[in-house]
Amino acid sequence: MLRTLVTLLLLSSAYVIATPVNSTFIGRACASHPSDEKVLEYEAHFAAHKVEKESFSTDAAAAATVSVYFHVISKDSTTAGGNVPDSQLAAQITTLNQDYSGSGLTFTLAGTTRTVNSQWFNQVGPDSSLQTTMKKQLRQGGANALNVYTVGFVSGSGAGLLGYSTFPSDYSSNPTDDGVVMLFSxxxxxxxxxxxxxxxxTHEAGHWVGLYHTFQGGCSGSGDSVSDTPAEESPASxxxxxxxxxxSAGVDPIHNYMDYSYDSCMNQFTAGQISRLQSQIRTYRSISA
Structure with a gap:
């Protein structure tokens, strides 16, 4: 979902940029920015199918568990070539659990696959046939399993991205496509x-559990469908x-994990976002504490 230098993609998939965000934006960029029309479709379906339940426990010992499968795609056996070491994958799981500590979720490493394929590493991107092939061969688990594919985003539809993700309600129509694709580095x-x-x-998993960007919809409309995130016209850098x-009230939520700020600037989800993600994964991923 994320680009170092954004070149807007006019693609049809639910997880790619369907409406221009900022054609000159330089910094983080995520290809999981649905159009206003797609958001209306998502929200109508959610309203009609929402599963109600008591709030998740925020006690980590009682938290709902999300199994994470890492699929490390590299062009060779080196770290620089994409072969992310186990130590960094473990650190990534630790970061996820720190960032989602107030959500009632616990992420656990369920497995790691390693594939040397320079074409996948370089060219996998949103809506590409290479992505489809990769996911069909590697994806594990059901709707409640987070599959993460680390690639290089060198060329093709993913050139320059930091990552992208599917949304929870996408799963039923295309289970194999479900998951996050992210820059290995x-x-x-x-x-x-x-x-x-x-x-x-953390950001891409936010989409995977049903959150939009904080700047979704800009300054008008229902924005990111969360009432306690201040409206934001465009991504922060x-x-x-x-x-x-x-x-409207409130300064831009630049510290929110669903904005585009530097990693060092991000440190929060709002209570409203936590409530939404819990409802989304109860409804679409059968995850509940």
């Missing part, structure tokens, strides 16, 4: 400057304290 200790503390997966792009 954005894991903790990776080589992507300003985006190497593991927040890319860096860590612009005090940034305020909409006239």
């Amino acid at each position: 954005s894991v903790p200790g990776g080589s992507t400057t300003n985006y190497n503390e593991g927040k890319t997966l 860096g860590c612009p304290t005090g940034r305020d792009t909409c006239s």
